[in-house]
Amino acid sequence: MTRFEWRSSLCASDFPASAHEALRLRVTDHTPFNSLGWLIAAEQALREGECLHVLLGWEADEMCLCLPLVTGLERFAGMRFRTVHHLGYPMADRLALLSRLDAENMRKALELIRQRLPHALLQLNELSEPTGEQSVLAQWMAHSSTGERRLSCRVPVHLISDADHQEVSGDPRYKLRRARKRIAACGAQVRRITPDAPSMGPLLQALREVEAVSWKGDEGVGIFATERSRQWMESAFTALAAQGLVRVVTLELDGRCISYRLGLLEHGRLYDYNLAFLPQHADLGSGRVLLDEWIRWGLDEQWRWIDASRVSLENSSHQLHERMTGQLEHWRWSFYSWRPSGLLLGFGLRLWHHVKPSLQKWRAQRAGNSTAANTSETQPATPSTTPGLAPRRAS
Template identity: 80%
Template structure:
């Protein structure tokens, strides 16, 4: 079947085919709330003046078969500026699916459309999930690139809610949970569940942002409310998603004031544990573990299927869901370097780094404590970032995403 490609400048325009988009999104089994138009339009509104959005659509007759919103910006490597494309929603979208039902031939054709319409050095798609046991259609772009890389971003712990969750958790987590509950009861704090709507989401987000601002995330400037652009993005996105009944929050309140919270998104029976924060003076309560348990209890009552950590660090993750996980999901980052001079330069730098990295690791092993050599810029940009959803007792190693 012939495919017709089309470019749009906005996802939020009145004439954007929203119904066709939603049909495509729901047809892709691993779609997430971060693929929703509510989230993406909020991301679009938060774009800066030096970022350019272009949306590639592919039609098979009247059926939308591809929607790929790409943001072009200039990023510096080794002091030089290169044009880089990212999926709209980066870096705050924790997990996305590629919204495509194109076959291999038309997928290859789509890359040609992108290169003609949006010349670039690097096209990078972050936090992509993939159906288990299936090869991603993006593999078709590897041989068409001067350099291609598929790299694991993280392994996300997930918990399948089952009848066994009616029983108290076993082992060390049981005693940690019991101690946390005793401390919380002793200080008089209470756990509450909140399902905000579009009207109540704004005031609630302001309360949550006040908690984050005085937490270590606020001190380090790594929270979701830490700068004006991301704050607007989060406020617009969560207000729209709350209007669709997709937002869930569990909070710990003391004398009517929120002292700890977990913020999540719920779709198709899967709760994405997106963000948490707590007041530093109450860090010893262990509230994060209690609030995670509240997610599970809530899920039992309303027949959710999964609790996901949304995103974690690739290494040394301290997310409390590791104690309860029944499985893991992988996020991948795909990088496609073009045949333009900039793409050839960056791709060569990446291949050189892969060649030198084992030697550098062996040198470090033989010379512990010596200053480490600086990694080539081509790879430094791709270093795995850390998560927003770590345990409250983790050290402040997180980077803003």
């Protein structure tokens, strides 16, 4: 028999941390973003108006479900709807669903969530799924007014092998050579860092300073862009550094960090989480050199995989695409309730899917017509060959 219980915090002294970790390790494709250290940092960074509700499932004394959910309000088309997200959104790059329940008990879990947390939309982002296995979340689709399983991204991954002892071939080889020559010419040095908890704070401060003046800082899209995210990153990475899970490679000039890659390492898989560089050193090509340093470090310490923890779904510029040996998919699951707000929001989604192809076609035609018109305006006019008329000068 499965029994369920609700908790209001992961930080409570009586939270079953050891049972949670045992469950995490039993779930295929678990990541450091599922760890208590990361999730507690996420709880501590919740915004005003957001509330945490943790649904636990037990079979005897063994935890078989841990689903930390955050309720809040979001705007869609100018209207506010109550939504539920997995704790960690949107800073957690890849999550596994910490569940060992069968389909029937997962259906019961959905009923409990709807009873305790009335909502229009329940959305779980960046979920990875074991290859060849059907997700138990498919049951939730069948019991929702509208359900959507949408691809978030295809993440490039690199399997570390003996071939990596040799220099990479093709165009990346010449890009790496040029970057190394520039770096050697200016006297910068590559450094590997495995921080512990006491050293993590000063290291994060150095990384924050680089990001602040990079394009990520200018556009406000970095992991340290807000006070909330700074608090989250400091708490999370300090906790994970205490477990020996943090790795950093930096490029330093005159003792100052000018470029870095920040990653999380667990069970031989390195998640390349974030990078930034000083704009005045953009021409060094440091990102590619530091990515190659990840691979060399992996060879030295027998890591198995280097992953881009998340990329854009389209037009991704992550440099691991040059070295990838495979891809992993992240999915976004959306479940719309049977409440009036859920029915309305679900109807809006279905309407958008119906209208979107026509809108995209119209935009493409408009762009094509605009391009054709601009081309016509800028092309030189053909001289007239009509008898008695002088050739026209191109405007």
